[in-house]
Amino acid sequence: MTGTGTFSGPGISSDGLFNPAAAGAGAQTIRYTFSVGNGCSNYKEQTIDVYPVPVANAGPDKFVLDGGSVTLTPAVNAGYPVSYLWTPSMWLDDTQSPTPRSAPQDDITYTLTVTSDKGCSSSDNVVVKVLRKFPIPNIFSPNNDGIHDQWEIPGLASYPGCTVDVYNRYGQLIYHTVGYDKPWDGAVNGKPVPVGTYYYIINPKNGRQKISGYVDVIR
Structure with missing residues (x-):
């Protein structure tokens, strides 16, 4: 039997290409409808679970006096379990803490990667600048x-x-x-x-x- 089939639903194109970002997080129902020339049609539905992607915000850039330390303060809003990873590990006391302390010896850029319990992740950067003692010419x-x-x-x-x-x-x-x-x-x-x-x-x-x-x- 010949006919045409089309997909419909949130985040899916008529030819069946599914875009999770366009669909949004949650249970999304996709329908495939097959129609023949005599006007008869039938459909099949399937539910796809789209997991939310955590939004990582490593927080504002930090300034620290030479020889001192500073706490990194990210802003992560997630209503589900997430894990944290800061890279590089240089001068950090805990790379998996949401708020580690850094005692840098030089300016450095850290990358925060936030991963959900479903394996979805996102990243953001923060710069820590070292404020050194400065000589004042007279x-x-x-x-x-x-x-x-x-x-x-x-x-x-x-x-x-x-x-x-x-x-x-x-x-x-x-x-x-x-x-x-x-x-x-x-x-x-x-x-x-x-x-x-x-x-x-x-x-x-x-x-x-x-x-x-x-x-x-x-x-």
Whole structure:
């Protein structure tokens, strides 16, 4: 007997290609209907269990002081048993804990893989950045000779939200910045400051205390 057959149901194409993601989690009923030219038809149904895929969220990137440790805080919403695996294992106290502690010696990216009891899994990454102690030069020479033209403070730019305030000898604030991606060039409103001694207050935040001192501008 000749005729045509078509599939119907959630997540399935008419020619029988099933897409679990389109169908969604749960018990999905698929129907195959066979029809002949005289108008007669019959069908057969089958139920397919689609298991939910856990959504892994490794949490926000972390910052840790050099020599310290930090707890990773993923956000995983699942109403069923899941297991955790962090890779690489370097500097972690427990690779299978949902909230391990990391004591990194350098910046590192961890991958969290969350696996359900049915074997479905997903992954996400988190970056842990090490905030190192930074030396503060007490002199620079913004004379455009290509040598020490800016007040470069190695490592300070890695401190998110840090502030740098510079005062003249009269206690007037002449320079302020949040973050230090662009070092001070010894100018205020585009005009070079006079040669002399200036005083700074640096607030690294992120667990470090404020630092104050002086810097000499020479030319």
